[in-house]
Amino acid sequence: MEFKPLKSILQSPRFKKTIGRLNPLLFWAAIAGLITGVLGGSFRYLVSAILDSRIRWIDSLDKLPGQGAIVSIIISAIMVYLGFFLMRRIAPDTSGSGIPQIEGMLSGHFPLVWQRVLPVKFSTGLLILGSGMVMGREGPTIQMGGSIGKMVGTWFNANQEQTRVLVAACGGAGLATAFNAPLAGIMFVFEELKPTFEDEVRAYHAITLSCISATIGQQLILGTGPVLKLTQFETPPLASLWIFALLGIAFGFIGYAFNTLLVKSLNFFSSLRGRSYQFTGLFIGGFIGLMSWFYNPTTGGGEEMIIWSFNNVEPSHVLLLLFFIRFGMTILCYGSGAPGGIFAPMLSMATLFCLGIARQTHTWFPTDLPYPEVLTIAGMGALVAATVRAPLTAILLTLEMTANYQLILPILVSCFTASTTAHAMGGRPIYTVLLERSLKK
Known part of the structure; x- marks a missing residue:
């Protein structure tokens, strides 16, 4: 067969037609995802360092009595106050998680001004999370990922539909970056953000590629491996699945209570006026600083606390008490x-709830639950499924966070029962409620 020179191939009508069919959106999504991964990975690193x-x-x-407490209160109070000041003065739409704002943009209700959202969310995130606030x-x-998607769309003069795809794709890439979980990032877009696109297949390809490139970007900064380096547990016996079903039911009730109280907390803080409103960050930050000095596991986002709870053999009553404290602290911090x-x-x-009951459950059913810590892995997904109502x-x-892939069946059972229990009680997905x-x- 005669070999065609490269020049003739490039100039052939078939090649030009093929190139014309290529979607530039995939290239843009890969670039935006990589930027999201690098920026998000740097954000994770800086928060931990602070x-x-x-x-x-x-x-x-703490060598001098009371000095550590005073300094902790002052530092956290100033950091949280500055975070609130920047958020309220420059970009009020960076309040909270930012997920309802991304959903609102995709549904056409809210604008997304990336020029202010991206720098303010990055800087306030460092201040708020670095202060010890119980937030993720x-x-x-x-939200930074969605803003990066909008930014890249602006760079390349993308049309409205292409921009929506980029925002959704990089929103999923943001979740993938936060937890080194690309599959969860992809599913998050379709299960939580729930956008509709003119070309679903191309949009799916862009979302997948964005999450892949974001994961690569964050691994360049933080390295490979799961976020939570926990024990790799063996698959529990089938006879134990009823325990995971009961666990899911329990988290269904907890998730329902959490969502209800969270909305009440948001309503309370939004009703504040005058100095109470002006100095909200100062008061809450000071309280966080005090709790951080008094007992550090009560504060912080949660990743360090999970590792701590696995590495320290604490009594069950201590773990359950810590569960209730962090439950209230989360509602306080997010509600603000x-x-x-x-x-x-x-x-x-x-993690705290499951470890608190795991030892007793193991005592009662040693053959059904040979590794009591397995409850913790299943419980993590169950509570998220009950509150966010995104079980997949x-x-x-x-x-992906724990690399315990062999526990997929117990996790499926606990997540399914948690989600259905919360739904049966009349609860609604928290981000849907927050968007409304x-x-x-």
């Missing part, structure tokens, strides 16, 4: 309107 530096400095001051990093990375997410705090709450995202997120609340305002 938290560690603050804790080490405060610990070094996934909210900031998701501070920039941050609730995924990571929920994962830590589930919760399942994939749990598997924002639209009414």
Whole structure:
């Protein structure tokens, strides 16, 4: 067969037709995803560095009675106050997790001004999360990701539909970056953001590619491996599945209560006026600083607390008490309107609750539950499924974060029962409620 020179191939009508069919959206999505991964990975690194530096400095001051407490209160109060000031003065739409704002943009209700959202969410996220507030990093990375999608669309003069795809794709890339979980990021877009596109197949390809490139970007900054380096457990016996079903039912009730109280907290803080409103960040930040000095596991996003709870053999009553404290702290912090997410705090709450009951459950049913810590892995996904009402995202997120893929059946059971229990009680997905609340305002 005669070989055609490269020039003739490039100039052939068939090649030009093929090139014409290529979708530039995929190229844009890959670029936007990579930027999201690098920026989100840097954000994760800086938050951890600020938290560690603050804790080490405060610990070094405890040689003098009360000095560590005073410094901790002052530092956290100033950081949270500055975070609130920047958010309220420059970009009020960066309040909370940012997920309802992304959903509102995709449905045509809200604008997305990336020029102010991106820098303000990054800086306030560092201040709020670095202060020890009980909030997750996934909210900031998701909203920053959506803003990056809008930014890249502006660079390439993308049309309205292409911009919507980029925003959705990079929103999922933000979740993938926060937890090193690309599959969960992809599922999050379709299960939580629920956008509709003119060309679903091309949009799916762009979302997938964005999550892949974002994961590569964040791994360049933070390295590979699961976010939570926990024990790789063996598959529990089939006879134990009823325990995971009961666990899911319990988290269905907890998730329903969490959503209800969270909305009440938001309504309370939004009703504040005058100095109470002006100094909200100062008061809450000071309280966070005090709690951080008094007992550090009560504060922080949750990842460090999960590792701590696995590495320290604490009595069950201590773990359950810590669960209730962090439950209340999460409602307080998120309800205040501070920039941050609730995924990571929920994962830590589930860990504490499950570890608190796991030993007793193992004592009662040693053959059905040979490894009591397995309850913790299943419980993480169950609480997310009950509150966010995105069970597939919760399942994939749990598997990718812990690398316990062999526990997929127990996780499926717990997530399904948690979601259906919360639904049967009349609960609604938290981000849907928050979006409707924002639209009414």
